[in-house]
Amino acid sequence: MVTSLERVVDALSFRESDRVPAGPLVCGASRRVYGITYDRWSRKADLAARSMLDAQKLIGFDGWLTLVDLCVECSAWGQAVEYPIESTAISKALKGEPLIKTVEDYEKLEYVDPRKAERMSHVIKLDEILARERGKEVGLMGFVYGPAGTLSMMTTLARLSVDLKKYPSAVKKALKVINDTLFDYTIAQIEAGVHAIVLDVLFASRFIWSRQVYDEFEGQFCSKIADEIRKRNVAVICHNCGYSTYFDTMINWYKPAGISFHYLPDGVSSLQELKEKWGSKTCLFGMMECPTTLYMGTPADVKREAKKQIDALAKGGGFVLTSGCEFPPNGPLLNARAMVEACIENPYKK
Secondary structure (H helix, E strand, C coil): CCCHHHHHHHHHCCCCCCCCCEECCCCCCHHHHHCCCHHHHHHCHHHHHHHHHHHHHHHCCCEEECCCCCCHHHHCCCCCEECCCCCCCEEHHHHCCCCCCCHHHHHHCCCCCCCCCHHHHHHHHHHHHHHHHHCCCCEEEEEEECHHHHHHCCCCHHHHHHHHHHCHHHHHHHHHHHHHHHHHHHHHHHHHCCCEEEEECCCCECCCCCHHHHHHHHHHHHHHHHHHHHHCCCEEEEEECCCCECHHHHHHHHCCCEEEECCCCCCCCCHHHHHHHHCCCCEEEEEECHHHHHHHCCHHHHHHHHHHHHHHHCCCCCEEEEECCCCCCCCCHHHHHHHHHHHHHCCCCC
């Protein structure tokens, strides 16, 4: 009997297991299985852990991603966050209350101990519980939002993209401080027992930054985190749910065991071309479309799309069927189960 963890390891090692691993990335949606509100799930590690354990038992997916929301990291520096009862936490920077208001504010950021930061410590504890309870059977992926993304949550992407042109040294100073904290946050999650760290490097995509800007303002910083992850014999997985993602840039900086993505990467026009160009260079984690297929579609729609992707991408291993981003927090959980069933119904042929 192949365990979920073994199935994921086979995929990362480019081996055909019994079937393709299924990873609908049920994070916040797990709260509905346990029956708690989103605001409690976001801030109580024990409740989040119980939710994710129960969701895995109910749905049968092969791995957890301990993504809580994209405000976990920025809140460590005091960025105000809003916690809706039934949806994902929101940085108040997006509502006109940014922590960073002037160029001088970039230079005021100081290192934060992630083990003492309220929300980062919550995620570390969540990792510890899942690792202790089911870490020998189920894949466990920690999550770290990259330094550029974290900084954008303390100002806005628009403001950051202007400031890096006008005040590059101030922005880089802030990125260095943030990266030092994220470095230790990553180590804490590894020590908690995760099997992989997912680095969210959203800005490595054509719809946000050019390759040159990305290299200068995130790649050179975040690569130090990836190097440390590999030194500790833990898998690096990049996540990028943007349009026209730079697979070449991510591979150059982070040497990931896998890349999680939502849309076809830059320079690729079909699933077949994706497999031919990148399928032997990195494990492909994707790419079930979230807003329409997983949120608005039926289980039959999900299975149809999943089979298409399995047929195109699974041969020879190196493929994990995942949602392109977090499973819609209020989406139908039957669609998460449909992803698992599609993998079961389309096994590798021995």
